[in-house]
Amino acid sequence: MAKSNVQSLMRMAQQADKHVLYEKSVQAPETEIELMIETFKEIRGWEPMSLREDFCGTALLITEWCKSHSQRTAQGVDLDQATLDWGREHNLDPAGEEVTSRIELLCENVLEVQQPKMDMACAFNFSFNGFKTREQLRAYFEAARQGLNENGMLVLDVYGGTESMDEVEEEREVDDEDFTYIWHQESFNPIDHALHCHIHFAFADGSRMNRAFSYDWRLWTLPELQELLLEAGFSSTHVYWEEFEDTDDDDDYLEGTGNYREVTKVDNQESWISYLFAVV
Numbered sequence: 001m002a003k004s005n006v007q008s009l010m011r012m013a014q015q016a017d018k019h020v021l022y023e024k025s026v027q028a029p030e031t032e033i034e035l036m037i038e039t040f041k042e043i044r045g046w047e048p049m050s051l052r053e054d055f056c057g058t059a060l061l062i063t064e065w066c067k068s069h070s071q072r073t074a075q076g077v078d079l080d081q082a083t084l085d086w087g088r089e090h091n092l093d094p095a096g097e098e099v100t101s102r103i104e105l106l107c108e109n110v111l112e113v114q115q116p117k118m119d120m121a122c123a124f125n126f127s128f129n130g131f132k133t134r135e136q137l138r139a140y141f142e143a144a145r146q147g148l149n150e151n152g153m154l155v156l157d158v159y160g161g162t163e164s165m166d167e168v169e170e171e172r173e174v175d176d177e178d179f180t181y182i183w184h185q186e187s188f189n190p191i192d193h194a195l196h197c198h199i200h201f202a203f204a205d206g207s208r209m210n211r212a213f214s215y216d217w218r219l220w221t222l223p224e225l226q227e228l229l230l231e232a233g234f235s236s237t238h239v240y241w242e243e244f245e246d247t248d249d250d251d252d253y254l255e256g257t258g259n260y261r262e263v264t265k266v267d268n269q270e271s272w273i274s275y276l277f278a279v280v
């Protein structure tokens with residue numbers, strides 16, 4: 001049978017690439033790069049040029065970082081060689097030699113990498129939640145601080161809200177795509193904050209890719225994270241929260257604007273993502 005006929009018999013979930021689905025569902029590199037640069041400028045007064053992405057996965061963010069300015073350099077660190085290889089083939093190589101010559105990909109543990117010193121380091125999509133004890137997480141923050149210049153800054157995204165400590169399965173349509181992203185929190189233990197969760201994808205033909213990604217986390221809270229960052233030697237921490245606006249007749253409905261600003265007090269929400277900056 002011709003290859004095209006075989007493919008047409010395959011269901012959409014079998015033909016899909018889980019890394020493509022992931023990047024389209026949960027990554028927004030342009031927004032995060034803009035936030036990192038603007039916040040760094042606000043706090044330091046100049047633009048950061050070098051970035052280490054810890055837990056970099058497919059290296060989409062650092063590829064965009066280097067594409068955004070001809071002087072920017074980046075290092076991506078991840079334990080999983082297969083994911084790094086996918087990122088090299090699908091993100092770095094298409095960006096061309098001029099961009100990739102400024103990117104270093106390392107298959108290493110984030111606890112082990114501190115060279116070269118960078119202006120910024122980031123750990124996104126909540127990956128630090130894989131460290132389960134205060135000692136482990138403090139050790140990561142110490143390693144991250146030691147890998148930064150004396151004017152450097154680490155940024156983390158942080159997930160929380162009343163719903164983050166619950167069993168939920170939440171579907172979200174992905175703009176202009178023929179699949180649905182499903183975030184599934186299978187279990188949460190209030191005794192140790194163990195949170196087991198998965199990403200599934202559902203397709204227009206009824207097929208599903210179950211457990212495309214699974215996470216075994218300790219759900220850290222903002223006060224714990226800020227305390228540990230200071231214990232690890234950072235001089236200050238800054239929480240940036242998304243601004244909301246009333247775009248609907250329904251009084252209770254507030255929509256995120258995509259703009260973040262520094263805050264020290266907010267109303268809790270069912271579910272929120274904030275950015276936590278730690279200054280060396």
Ligand SMILES: C[S@@+](CC[C@H](N)C(=O)[O-])C[C@H]1O[C@@H](n2cnc3c(N)ncnc32)[C@H](O)[C@@H]1O
Nearest residue numbers: 055056057077078079080108109110124125127
């Ligand atoms: C949720 S993905 C994050 C991908 C990307 N940073 C993002 O924002 O979507 C987590 C990644 O962290 C990597 N990882 C987990 N523990 C690690 C460690 N100790 N050192 C380096 N990479 C690690 C995994 O291999 C995986 O690719």
